[in-house]
Amino acid sequence: MAGKRHQIAVIGGGIVGVSNALALQKAGHQVTLIDRGTPGRETSYGNAGVLSESSVAVLNSPGLLKSLPKLLFGRSNSVRFSPGFVIRRLGWMVGFLSYCTARRWRAAGHALRALQLVSLDQHKAWIAEAGVDDLLRYGGWMKVFRRQESFEAYRAELALADEVGTGYSIFDREQIRQIEPGLKPIYEKAVLYDNTCGVSNPAALTDAYVRLFIDAGGRVAKARVTGLARGEDGWTVSCDGGGDLAADAVVIAAGPWSADISGWLGYDLPLGWERGYHMHLEPGEGPQLNRAVHDVDGGFAIAPMQQGVRITTGVEIAHRDAPPDYRQVRRSVKLARDGHEMKAEIDETPWMGRRPTMVDSLPVIGPAPRHDGLFFNFGHQHIGLSMAPGSALAITAMINGEAPPMDMTPFRATRFSI
Numbered sequence: 001m002a003g004k005r006h007q008i009a010v011i012g013g014g015i016v017g018v019s020n021a022l023a024l025q026k027a028g029h030q031v032t033l034i035d036r037g038t039p040g041r042e043t044s045y046g047n048a049g050v051l052s053e054s055s056v057a058v059l060n061s062p063g064l065l066k067s068l069p070k071l072l073f074g075r076s077n078s079v080r081f082s083p084g085f086v087i088r089r090l091g092w093m094v095g096f097l098s099y100c101t102a103r104r105w106r107a108a109g110h111a112l113r114a115l116q117l118v119s120l121d122q123h124k125a126w127i128a129e130a131g132v133d134d135l136l137r138y139g140g141w142m143k144v145f146r147r148q149e150s151f152e153a154y155r156a157e158l159a160l161a162d163e164v165g166t167g168y169s170i171f172d173r174e175q176i177r178q179i180e181p182g183l184k185p186i187y188e189k190a191v192l193y194d195n196t197c198g199v200s201n202p203a204a205l206t207d208a209y210v211r212l213f214i215d216a217g218g219r220v221a222k223a224r225v226t227g228l229a230r231g232e233d234g235w236t237v238s239c240d241g242g243g244d245l246a247a248d249a250v251v252i253a254a255g256p257w258s259a260d261i262s263g264w265l266g267y268d269l270p271l272g273w274e275r276g277y278h279m280h281l282e283p284g285e286g287p288q289l290n291r292a293v294h295d296v297d298g299g300f301a302i303a304p305m306q307q308g309v310r311i312t313t314g315v316e317i318a319h320r321d322a323p324p325d326y327r328q329v330r331r332s333v334k335l336a337r338d339g340h341e342m343k344a345e346i347d348e349t350p351w352m353g354r355r356p357t358m359v360d361s362l363p364v365i366g367p368a369p370r371h372d373g374l375f376f377n378f379g380h381q382h383i384g385l386s387m388a389p390g391s392a393l394a395i396t397a398m399i400n401g402e403a404p405p406m407d408m409t410p411f412r413a414t415r416f417s418i
């Protein structure tokens with residue numbers, strides 16, 4: 001596809017699709033971004049806003065196997081599950097656990113680090129270009145531990161951070177008080193990933209990127225994509241209510257819905273969903289937090305946002321489309337009050353999102369093996385906000401026939417038998 005100005009359709013207007021549309025458009029292509037709703041209002045809306053260069057430890061780790069009994073007996077707030085769903089998706093679950101080896105875990109860490117470094121640089125450049133520097137927060141991302149024992153268990157992740165070159169600082173109880181005076185003195189240890197950044201409103205960030213895209217001639221179509229067909233002259237993207245779209249290339253970036261769309265063309269990609277929730281609370285009278293904080297023992301994160309103090313949950317393993325179950329977010333809010341003073345809940349109903357996660361926890365970024373001009377860009381699990389720009393630059397380079405900015409081997413679709 002090299003060396004031409006192409007008509008490209010990007011399906012899905014989450015942070016991944018929006019970034020992809022922007023990068024392609026900046027490379028000179030004529031791009032239509034298609035979303036069935038307002039871009040950035042699904043999974044990309046409600047996250048903790050962390051722009052990470054340090055989230056290299058995927059969930060399928062050797063440590064996960066050790067903590068399985070605790071998780072299975074429902075004693076963890078960080079992971080909850082619907083037993084019926086786990087049984088129905090047993091193949092995927094077993095597949096996920098099969099990646100819990102030290103070798104795979106370390107390899108995934110290296111791959112994700114490379115993607116995150118490129119992404120964070122590009123985020124900073126686009127944020128400056130979009131004139132929304134007020135959204136960007138420096139000062140790192142902090143993991144806090146209520147129990148020394150939990151910190152000791154975390155040393156494996158620190159060893160991986162050392163191996164991939166992520167900077168961090170370790171603090172004890174008194175130092176935590178100085179760095180985050182808004183935290184109550186219940187934490188024994190903290191790890192601050194100094195170079196990680198954050199945003200105070202992920203939806204506003206997506207909106208800013210959409211504005212950049214539109215101002216430079218990009219088109220946003222509000223439509224549900226219902227079909228994809230490859231003809232002699234290229235692609236036809238069918239949308240509900242008619243209005244088919246012709247394109248030379250198509251990027252599927254529909255987050256948790258991407259496997260459905262890829263499935264129309266015969267690709268069986270092992271995408272799962274890790275659901276998560278948030279609730280905003282009014283800030284308390286005391287000092288506010290300077291950064292997002294992850295309470296490892298509590299299994300939730302607290303992130304200061306423009307909308308209020310956002311409490312985000314860990315993982316709920318349930319069907320993507322099952323009704324929400326607010327128990328995990330209710331418990332997270334209760335536990336969060338142990339560590340940080342906050343006033344009343346702001347949202348009438350908690351928000352729910354679905355992290356799109358491949359069975360090996362690495363996104364799929366690259367060409368579809370059996371269709372010219374079709375590209376996959378999804379499965380960014382817990383760190384899609386962080387990794388969207390790098391994924392976008394990589395797809396753009398591939399479409400242009402150039403070398404991507406990082407090794408794409410770990411992300412290729414053909415690592416699965418599809």
Ligand SMILES: Cc1cc2nc3c(=O)[nH]c(=O)nc-3n(C[C@H](O)[C@H](O)[C@H](O)COP(=O)(O)OP(=O)(O)OC[C@H]3O[C@@H](n4cnc5c(N)ncnc54)[C@H](O)[C@@H]3O)c2cc1C
Pocket residue numbers: 011012013014015016017034035036037038039040041042043044045046047048049050051052223224225226253254255256257275276277278312313353354355356378379380381382383384385386387
């Ligand atoms: C509680 C929580 C906290 C998180 N915290 C962080 C964090 O701090 N940092 C971080 O980096 N990541 C975080 N994440 C992960 C991150 O939010 C996701 O990885 C990311 O938002 C995924 O983006 P996406 O664009 O792939 O998917 P989405 O944002 O879900 O976008 C997919 C889009 O596709 C559209 N779509 C689907 N089907 C169709 C169709 N047929 N036709 C047209 N459009 C369609 C949808 O409308 C949607 O807009 C968190 C996630 C959760 C749930």
